[in-house]
Amino acid sequence: MSTNGEDNKASPSVSPGGSPSVSPGKVRTFTQFAAQWAQAAPERSLVEHPQLGAGPLAQSITVEGKQLPNRFAIHPMEGWDGTEQGAPSEWTLRRWEHFGRSGAALIWGGEAFAVVPEGRANPRQLCRHPQTDNAATLAKLRAAVLKGRAQAGFTDQPFLLGLQLTHSGRFSVPLPGAPAPKPAQRNPLLEQRYPHHATAALISDAELEDLIGAYAATAKLAWNAGFDFVDLKACHGYLVHDLLGAHTRSGPFGGSFNNRTRFLRMLVEAVRAECMGLGIGVRLSAFDCVPHEADPATGIGRPMQHELPWRHSFGVNQQHPERADFSEPRELVRALERMDVRLWNVSAGSPYWCPHVQRPATFPPSDGYLPPRDPLCEVAALFAAAEAVRSAATGITVVSTGATYLQEWLPHVVEAEIARGATDFVGLGRMVLSDPDYPRRLLQENRIDRRLLCRTFSECTSAPRAGLISGCYPLDPDYKNLQGP
Numbered sequence: 456m457s458t459n460g461e462d463n464k465a466s467p468s469v470s471p472g473g474s475p476s477v478s479p480g481k482v483r484t485f486t487q488f489a490a491q492w493a494q495a496a497p498e499r500s501l502v503e504h505p506q507l508g509a510g511p512l513a514q515s516i517t518v519e520g521k522q523l524p525n526r527f528a529i530h531p532m533e534g535w536d537g538t539e540q541g542a543p544s545e546w547t548l549r550r551w552e553h554f555g556r557s558g559a560a561l562i563w564g565g566e567a568f569a570v571v572p573e574g575r576a577n578p579r580q581l582c583r584h585p586q587t588d589n590a591a592t593l594a595k596l597r598a599a600v601l602k603g604r605a606q607a608g609f610t611d612q613p614f615l616l617g618l619q620l621t622h623s624g625r626f627s628v629p630l631p632g633a634p635a636p637k638p639a640q641r642n643p644l645l646e647q648r649y650p651h652h653a654t655a656a657l658i659s660d661a662e663l664e665d666l667i668g669a670y671a672a673t674a675k676l677a678w679n680a681g682f683d684f685v686d687l688k689a690c691h692g693y694l695v696h697d698l699l700g701a702h703t704r705s706g707p708f709g710g711s712f713n714n715r716t717r718f719l720r721m722l723v724e725a726v727r728a729e730c731m732g733l734g735i736g737v738r739l740s741a742f743d744c745v746p747h748e749a750d751p752a753t754g755i756g757r758p759m760q761h762e763l764p765w766r767h768s769f770g771v772n773q774q775h776p777e778r779a780d781f782s783e784p785r786e787l788v789r790a791l792e793r794m795d796v797r798l799w800n801v802s803a804g805s806p807y808w809c810p811h812v813q814r815p816a817t818f819p820p821s822d823g824y825l826p827p828r829d830p831l832c833e834v835a836a837l838f839a840a841a842e843a844v845r846s847a848a849t850g851i852t853v854v855s856t857g858a859t860y861l862q863e864w865l866p867h868v869v870e871a872e873i874a875r876g877a878t879d880f881v882g883l884g885r886m887v888l889s890d891p892d893y894p895r896r897l898l899q900e901n902r903i904d905r906r907l908l909c910r911t912f913s914e915c916t917s918a919p920r921a922g923l924i925s926g927c928y929p930l931d932p933d934y935k936n937l938q939g940p
């Protein structure tokens with residue numbers, strides 16, 4: 456386990472040109488960072504002197520009828536620390552309290568909450584469970600956020616709170632050591648990597664239809680508990696995302712764009728019917744790539760050998776799956792806008808098959824590989840995806856992903872992104888695991904605390920792979936004392 460700051464580790468990534476790239480945490484001058492950003496992200500920009508609490512991050516914005524005071528969103532992040540019956544533990548509540556304490560105006564989802572126990576991605580995931588007082592679970596989660604906000608003096612400021620609804624599909628592991636995958640399509644590379652996916656039956660059309668009621672019932676619980684919206688999670692390889700890429704599935708939920716998006720549209724209709732007035736958002740993997748593996752000679756990530764056309768993903772060019780194709784994601788945004796869905800959180804890929812895309816990092820998770828190119832390229836790709844979604848329709852609100860990797864240079868880049876209209880909110884994931892006060896400090900005190908910046912060590916991702924609860928082992932004092940991964 457590593458714990459002593461970024462300087463103690465070698466930066467293993469490479470720039471697009473193949474020369475070694477420098478982690479932003481080691482870049483000391485604006486000129487040097489600007490040169491690296493220009494190489495990784497020639498179409499994007501940055502500002503030299505961020506305005507912090509007086510700049511774009513502090514601009515108010517009206518969303519779902521509330522005037523929100525800032526442009527920070529907290530991304531959903533689970534901790535593998537719920538009870539066997541899907542209720543929160545003290546660790547879970549502490550994390551939600553931190554999300555509240557951050558002062559971010561938008562808390563997007565909290566963490567993935569499974570609509571049925573068998574759809575959990577791990578046996579400690581929160582879920583709607585027949586042996587739990589589910590209303591009490593949701594009331595506790597919301598109360599933890601309010602407690603954190605009260606502690607930090609935000610009681611009187613408006614904010615939006617959502618709950619992320621999920622079914623883990625092919626990555627369902629509801630009981631310890633007992634994966635119970637429900638793939639939506641046959642995917643040759645994932646079946647090669649996970650042989651139990653190959654032997655699992657595809658989730659049937661009838662099973663999908665049965666699940667719709669579970670989504671609506673969970674949304675109703677959230678609505679009754681005072682949540683402002685639910686996120687119909689459509690990212691990272693889980694059920695809805697798997698369906699979006701199910702070009703080879705037959706029947707009403709596969710093949711054409713209309714069929715692949717049918718389940719998501721049915722979820723929207725069902726939630727609407729059950730909870731008029733509850734906001735609906737979608738966290739979307741807006742582009743993807745073929746699963747990656749470590750090159751045995753170098754440890755650097757590379758695409759697994761794949762067939763062409765590649766017909767198992769959403770938002771990629773089938774002949775050149777290394778290239779994003781935003782035409783279908785944009786069409787989806789417009790289709791759902793017609794159904795009054797206006798909240799989008801734009802992510803990409805999956806932590807299972809392309810962590811370098813989903814969670815740009817200097818240091819790979821235990822089951823990952825060294826970054827195939829400068830991770831700043833992945834940050835830029837995530838901002839480009841947010842922009843592609845945001846420009847697809849008027850009247851929608853977009854949250855971007857992947858900013859944590861920027862470290863010291865985060866304000867320089869994200870202020871430029873908001874100013875050019877690429878995104879409305881800057882979503883923070885790992886940064887608030889290492890420093891829950893990051894948004895508040897930046898907005899109120901016009902500073903960041905370098906000692907607490909996430910250095911993308913990936914231990915929060917590796918911990919669950921080793922059966923441990925997740926958190927920031929290197930920098931969060933309460934986790935520091937635990938035996939980490």
Ligand SMILES: Cc1cc2nc3c(=O)[nH]c(=O)nc-3n(C[C@H](O)[C@H](O)[C@H](O)COP(=O)(O)O)c2cc1C
Binds near residue numbers: 531688690
């Ligand atoms: C420990 C951990 C748990 C996560 N859990 C979720 C989750 O429950 N739902 C989700 O959509 N994304 C989840 N993510 C992904 C994050 O929301 C986010 O997309 C990712 O960390 C990249 O953002 P960042 O660069 O700001 O960290 C998780 C990430 C981490 C590190």
Ligand code: SF4
Binds near residue numbers: 888909916930
């Ligand atoms: S938040 Fe996660 S990636 Fe960041 S320093 Fe902590 S353990 Fe590492």
